[in-house]
Amino acid sequence: MSHPSTYEPSNGFSKWLDRRLPVLRLMHGQFIEFPTPRNLNYLWTFGGILSFCLVVQLITGIVLAMHYVPSGDQAFSSIEHIMRDVNWGWLMRYSHAVGGSMFFLAAYIHIARGLYYGSYKDPREILWILGVLIFLLMMAIAFMGYSLPWGQMSFWAVTVITNLFSSFDTIIPGVGSAIVRWIWGGYSVSETTLNRLFSLHYLLPFILVGVVGLHIWALHVVGNNNPTGVEIQSDSDSVPFHPYITMKDAFAMSLFWMIFAWLIFFAPNYLGHSDNYIEANPLQTPPHIVPEWYFLPQYAILRAIPSKLLGVIAMFASILVLFFVSWLDTSKVRSTKYRPIYKWFFWLFIFTCIALGYLGAKPAEGVYLFYARIFTAYYFIHFLVVMPLIGVIERPKPLPNSITEDVLGKGSSPSGGAGKPEAAPAAPENR
Amino acid sequence: MLAVLLTGGHEVRAAGEAPHIERQDWSFAGMFGFYDRGSLQRGYKVYKEVCAACHGLDHAHYRNLSEPGGPEFSKAAVKYLASQYEVRDGPDSEGQMYQRKGRPSDRFVPPYQNEQEARAANSGAWPPDLSLIAKARSIHEETAWYKAPLKILMDIARGYQEGGADYLYALLTGYQDAPEKMSMAEGMTYNKAFPGYQIAMPNPLAEGAVEYTDGTPETVENYARDVTEFLMWVAEPKLEERKRLGFRVLVYLLMLSGLLYFAKKLVWRDLGH
Amino acid sequence: MASDIIDPTRRDFVMIASAAFAGIGGAASLWPLIDQMNPDASAEALASIEVDLEPLGEGQAITVLWRGKPVFIRHRTPEEVSMAKKVDINALPDPEAQNTELPEDAPATDKNRTKEGHEKWLVVVGICTHLGCIPKGQGLTDQKGEYGGWFCPCHGSHYDTSGRIRKGPAPDNLAVPPYKFLNDTKIKIG
Numbered sequence: 001m002s003h004p005s006t007y008e009p010s011n012g013f014s015k016w017l018d019r020r021l022p023v024l025r026l027m028h029g030q031f032i033e034f035p036t037p038r039n040l041n042y043l044w045t046f047g048g049i050l051s052f053c054l055v056v057q058l059i060t061g062i063v064l065a066m067h068y069v070p071s072g073d074q075a076f077s078s079i080e081h082i083m084r085d086v087n088w089g090w091l092m093r094y095s096h097a098v099g100g101s102m103f104f105l106a107a108y109i110h111i112a113r114g115l116y117y118g119s120y121k122d123p124r125e126i127l128w129i130l131g132v133l134i135f136l137l138m139m140a141i142a143f144m145g146y147s148l149p150w151g152q153m154s155f156w157a158v159t160v161i162t163n164l165f166s167s168f169d170t171i172i173p174g175v176g177s178a179i180v181r182w183i184w185g186g187y188s189v190s191e192t193t194l195n196r197l198f199s200l201h202y203l204l205p206f207i208l209v210g211v212v213g214l215h216i217w218a219l220h221v222v223g224n225n226n227p228t229g230v231e232i233q234s235d236s237d238s239v240p241f242h243p244y245i246t247m248k249d250a251f252a253m254s255l256f257w258m259i260f261a262w263l264i265f266f267a268p269n270y271l272g273h274s275d276n277y278i279e280a281n282p283l284q285t286p287p288h289i290v291p292e293w294y295f296l297p298q299y300a301i302l303r304a305i306p307s308k309l310l311g312v313i314a315m316f317a318s319i320l321v322l323f324f325v326s327w328l329d330t331s332k333v334r335s336t337k338y339r340p341i342y343k344w345f346f347w348l349f350i351f352t353c354i355a356l357g358y359l360g361a362k363p364a365e366g367v368y369l370f371y372a373r374i375f376t377a378y379y380f381i382h383f384l385v386v387m388p389l390i391g392v393i394e395r396p397k398p399l400p401n402s403i404t405e406d407v408l409g410k411g412s413s414p415s416g417g418a419g420k421p422e423a424a425p426a427a428p429e430n431r
Numbered sequence: 432m433l434a435v436l437l438t439g440g441h442e443v444r445a446a447g448e449a450p451h452i453e454r455q456d457w458s459f460a461g462m463f464g465f466y467d468r469g470s471l472q473r474g475y476k477v478y479k480e481v482c483a484a485c486h487g488l489d490h491a492h493y494r495n496l497s498e499p500g501g502p503e504f505s506k507a508a509v510k511y512l513a514s515q516y517e518v519r520d521g522p523d524s525e526g527q528m529y530q531r532k533g534r535p536s537d538r539f540v541p542p543y544q545n546e547q548e549a550r551a552a553n554s555g556a557w558p559p560d561l562s563l564i565a566k567a568r569s570i571h572e573e574t575a576w577y578k579a580p581l582k583i584l585m586d587i588a589r590g591y592q593e594g595g596a597d598y599l600y601a602l603l604t605g606y607q608d609a610p611e612k613m614s615m616a617e618g619m620t621y622n623k624a625f626p627g628y629q630i631a632m633p634n635p636l637a638e639g640a641v642e643y644t645d646g647t648p649e650t651v652e653n654y655a656r657d658v659t660e661f662l663m664w665v666a667e668p669k670l671e672e673r674k675r676l677g678f679r680v681l682v683y684l685l686m687l688s689g690l691l692y693f694a695k696k697l698v699w700r701d702l703g704h
Numbered sequence: 705m706a707s708d709i710i711d712p713t714r715r716d717f718v719m720i721a722s723a724a725f726a727g728i729g730g731a732a733s734l735w736p737l738i739d740q741m742n743p744d745a746s747a748e749a750l751a752s753i754e755v756d757l758e759p760l761g762e763g764q765a766i767t768v769l770w771r772g773k774p775v776f777i778r779h780r781t782p783e784e785v786s787m788a789k790k791v792d793i794n795a796l797p798d799p800e801a802q803n804t805e806l807p808e809d810a811p812a813t814d815k816n817r818t819k820e821g822h823e824k825w826l827v828v829v830g831i832c833t834h835l836g837c838i839p840k841g842q843g844l845t846d847q848k849g850e851y852g853g854w855f856c857p858c859h860g861s862h863y864d865t866s867g868r869i870r871k872g873p874a875p876d877n878l879a880v881p882p883y884k885f886l887n888d889t890k891i892k893i894g
Binding site: 492498536 | 714715718719721722725726729745746749750
């Protein structure tokens with residue numbers, strides 16, 4: 001940020017530190033005076049909530065790793081040891097398991113918010129791409145973490161998902177199976193596989209922290225988008241991050257904590273599958289293998305395609321297509337609020353995702369398969385046809401001249417002092 | 432065309448239909464749920480005298496029986512009870528394994544050494560370990576697609592976690608004569624709650640088979656309820672601690688939310704927003 | 705405009721109050737994270753053990769594992785007992801009994817390191833007080849050191865038949881764990 005800092009070191013130590021490592025100045029600039037659009041709604045609190053989820057997963061995960069034993073014989077019973085004997089072990093484990101679900105819940109809302117308000121559009125392409133990268137990493141970490149309890153669902157989820165790579169055999173015979181053997185470290189999923197999944201499940205979150213750091217950095221370069229999609233133009237459009245956004249985030253977060261706590265304490269197993277309380281048995285597959293709820297839409301897409309290879313490609317494409325959204329959307333305006341036609345397609349897309357989630361939990365046969373194909377088709381049509389096309393043919397509603405005008409109504413001058421907070425500094429980089 | 436597809440789908444569903452199982456009222460359900468000590472103690476008796484002959488409790492220890500939140504037998508009673516079992520220990524200084532009396536710190540002694548022995552003794556069937564059975568089973572409820580989201584939210588709001596218990600109760604009370612047109616496989620018994628309706632476990636409970644000393648009627652339903660409650664506790668021994676702490680956490684968060692709402696309002700009030 | 709602006713002291717008060725209240729919750733949630741590293745229920749269940757002394761003949765010793773530590777139990781011969789009793793306490797490198805059930809300054813008499821009426825039994829934690837090695841002397845053929853008790857091979861500490869340090873770098877006598885006789889041939893350690 002190029003605006004002049006208002007940071008004043010208040011005591012001897014901070015003055016001493018400021019000349020050597022201006023870390024307090026950086027924090028002050030980024031988390032206290034950082035100018036934030038004044039019209040952000042509660043959907044914008046999910047960024048903070050996601051950071052909280054990441055911290056919870058890291059802390060509970062490190063604690064669980066102190067007691068967990070990644071061996072084929074003991075993994076399952078070490079989880080039970082945590083649940084029964086370790087002090088507060090049940091709390092750590094349920095927090096971590098429910099925490100994974102809450103992480104994805106918040107991430108899906110965060111992504112949907114970005115899609116609705118066009119937060120991926122110029123100049124936020126890199127910010128968005130880093131977000132998709134975070135999403136991919138989250139999926140990998142969650143998948144690996146799910147294998148660790150070494151229950152029936154863990155074991156068979158690993159078997160089924162790693163077997164996806166064998167579909168490459170259709171392109172070059174032998175390559176797919178070679179990849180699968182390499183992932184397994186053997187000729188079937190075994191303790192060897194479990195050990196490497198544990199190692200990576202512990203490592204990748206720290207890489208995730210790095211990417212999240214870049215994501216926040218990118219955010220603080222371009223500034224927040226907002227419900228109007230109109231950039232900050234003057235001081236009155238923005239509020240300093242603290243106390244305005246911090247207090248709003250804190251309030252939203254405490255509501256989120258209540259849902260989180262409800263699940264941990266009163267429905268900790270509701271989002272899990274009962275079969276995962278049966279120890280892994282390589283000789284017996286459960287009758288219905290289903291992934292955790294947050295992978296159900298992708299799972300539905302995978303099964304909707306009759307060809308193994310194409311199914312795998314479609315599933316990965318459903319995530320990878322998000323990388324290109326910034327260029328697929330041809331609209332001149334960011335926010336869907338001002339897009340009368342696209343609005344309908346946006347909600348159709350949300351319905352599609354929920355429907356795919358529902359179908360992913362059902363057997364892939366008969367009428368379920370039929371609808372899974374229809375919704376899979378729309379999922380891709382939305383990105384590849386609707387987004388580019390509607391942007392060209394649609395006439396957006398008039399945008400407000402400024403954020404201030406949107407909040408206080410027409411006639412309020414952008415520079416006017418109406419509701420101007422005391423300490424709001426200049427807007428981010430004038431461009 | 433749609434109609435054809437819908438009927439087609441219905442037939443598919445009917446073929447793989449899971450038995451319908453009723454939800455029961457349990458003392459451990461809901462926000463203030465707790466285990467009924469009497470029921471846990473009776474349930475332990477049913478387990479010990481009926482189930483333990485074939486089913487182990489691998490993840491439980493004898494000491495658990497005297498821990499808070501469980502049947503809460505006295506420490507002395509548990510010590511005596513554990514000493515009734517022979518535990519394999521060793522090797523001693525000569526390298527030999529030996530048998531000794533059980534201690535409270537020991538795991539429940541399993542009825543079979545391994546899966547192979549269990550199968551050999553039960554004509555090929557493997558009686559599953561019961562220490563997690565109340566969480567490792569669930570019930571399947573058919574819901575129309577447009578009702579599914581509401582049902583999920585309602586179950587979460589109620590904290591519904593008793594699917595396993597509902598299933599166990601239905602299974603233990605679900606033994607009936609097989610319908611005439613159904614041909615039963617050799618050694619199998621008809622059970623209306625078991626997926627596929629043919630179960631290798633013969634009806635384990637009969638009226639009066641286990642003596643209750645506290646005056647509770649010795650019916651199959653009571654045996655099933657008590658042993659289910661006991662197995663739920665074995666699967667989830669920290670349930671009472673969890674729900675008690677959860678209530679406090681929620682009260683705290685409610686107060687915190689109120690405070691933060693007030694603080695947020697005060698901060699934003701001078702903005703005209 | 706001024707009338708719209710809330711009194712900053714009231715605003716600050718509410719913000720500080722909510723921060724403090726959130727801080728209490730944060731601090732409380734730290735406790736499970738700390739307490740989870742304490743010994744768990746399965747370790748606590750083994751915190752006390754019972755040992756049957758019946759098979760132990762005179763002159764024999766056994767080592768039992770108590771809380772992950774070796775505990776030496778020796779059935780001492782009358783000569784060993786009288787040797788242990790004859791020692792001049794003031795000449796010992798460590799004149800304190802090192803018995804957790806007695807005051808810290810209790811003298812290191814053999815009486816203070818055994819149980820009354822069961823003087824032939826010596827029960828000590830078998831960890832050299834120098835740097836934590838396990839001293840030799842339990843086996844019949846083991847080297848028992850110059851004072852007939854135990855000898856630590858790591859740095860050459862000699863313990864007598866009451867487990868007291870007599871020679872070598874170890875600073876303290878072998879510790880006496882908390883234990884009691886349930887009957888004449890059975891003790892409970894811990």
